[in-house]
Amino acid sequence: MKLLTPNSSLLTPKLALAPLAGVTTLAVREFFSDHGADLTHTEMISCAGLVRDNSKTFDMLRTSSRERDLIVQLFAPDEKILLAGAMKVREVCERFCGLGINMACPMPKITKNNCGAALLKSPATASAMVKALKSEFDLPVWVKIRKLERDIDTLNFVETLAAAGADNVCIHGRTAAQRYEGLADKNIVRLAAENFPGLISASGDVKTVEDIQNYFSFGCVCVMLARGAIANPFMFEEFHGKFRDNDERVEILIKFATRAKELSGEHKALVAMKRFAGGMLKFSQGSAEKRRLACTSTSLDEITKILRGNTSS
Ligand SMILES: Cc1cc2nc3c(=O)[nH]c(=O)nc-3n(C[C@H](O)[C@H](O)[C@H](O)COP(=O)(O)O)c2cc1C
Structure with missing residues (x-):
């Protein structure tokens, strides 16, 4: 059996x-590993799917040697299914350097099965899940949660996870009820980082390099880029002081498209390219039409021409 390291x-x-x-x-993870991310995450992966040997779920466990530190994020309703899923991960892959548990997803298709943010209402189950992974694996366990309505409830929940042995707790400063709307509450992240030094990661409204610096200044050990990384895939590099001109960015994205096609086919590669192109063109001057064309393009060749055209404008 292969061991996770x-x-x-x-x-x-x-x-x-x-x-x-x-x-x-x-x-996408390879792209960000190449362009400034210290750490990446898989998509959230269903432990129930792994236990059922669902091939689409197993597909999400594909990794490559080009990736840097990588956490596999799992979701499950309880410790038994979580552990069974994590053991399936161990059977097929040795590249993960940490195990993540999703206690943050607010979407009904997840919460109705008592997974994701539903676990915020069950501290005992949340604790048992962390303990189960810690007792079976010699790996860091990272838990991602949402802010609760009251600060004290959020801090108590973090304390429960810490007592169970969690190595890291990422707080997304929106409540589950907010889903992805409204502003993220950065103050609760700061409070938690002050109360639990060395434990807290930040998520929510990381749109600029200043947002990243701000979260680090609270004492967060990790800052996670989400929609901000889609809107500006070069933000990691900018944080490290590396700036590229538009031509260079376009060529890097086109290289990404080639690799994405090789791994997942033209359709998925095009979807990913449209996401990045949409964000990249959003703020460049006079690019509304280019953006519209890029977002409605029907092939990688087409979007490549549109993007290259944009560089000479
Ligand atoms: C399209 C999309 C998919 C997401 N999927 C996950 C997920 O699989 N696991 C998770 O913990 N959070 C997930 N999130 C939440 C993000 O990781 C992040 O916490 C959230 O977007 C807040 O950060 P932002 O305001 O900077 O985007 C997702 C968010 C979006 C927009």
Whole structure:
């Protein structure tokens, strides 16, 4: 049986690509590993699907040697299914350097099965899940949660996870009821980072380099880029002081498209390219028409021409 390998580099502050369902595929993770992310996450992966040997679920476990530190994020309703799923992961893959548990997803198709943010209402189950992974694996366990209505409830929940042995707790400062709307509450992240030094990661409204610096200034050990990384796939590099001109960005994205096609086929590659192109063209001057064309293009060849055309405008 292949063993997952613990990685002590997870102990230093990290700039991470957040888990994003439907987005953080292997090609996308490779892209961000190449362009400044210290750490990436898989999409959230169903333990029930792994236990049923669902091939689409197993597909999400594909990794490559081009990736840097990688956390596999799992979701399950309880510790038994979580552990069974995590053991399936261990059977097929040795590249993960941490195990993530999703206690944050607010979508009804997840919460109705007592997974994701539904676990915020069951601290005992949440605790048992962390303990189950810690007792079976010699790997960091990272839990991602949402802010609860009251600060004290959020802090108590973090304390429960810490007592169970969680190595990291990422707080997305929106309540589950907010889903992805409204502003993320950064204050609760700051409060938690002050109360639990070395434990807290931040998520929510990371749109600029200043947002990243702000979260690190609270004492967060990791800042996770989500929609901000889609809108500006070069934000990781910008954080590290590396700036590229538009021509260079376009060529890098076109290279990404080629790799994404190789891994997942033209359709998925085009969807990913449209996401990045839409974000990239959003703020460049006079690009509304280019953006419209890119977002409605029907092939990689077409979007490539549109993007290259944009560089000379
Ligand atoms: C399309 C999409 C998919 C997401 N999928 C996941 C997921 O699989 N697991 C998870 O913990 N969070 C997921 N999230 C939440 C993000 O990781 C992040 O916490 C959230 O978007 C807040 O950050 P932002 O305001 O900077 O986008 C998802 C968010 C989006 C927009």
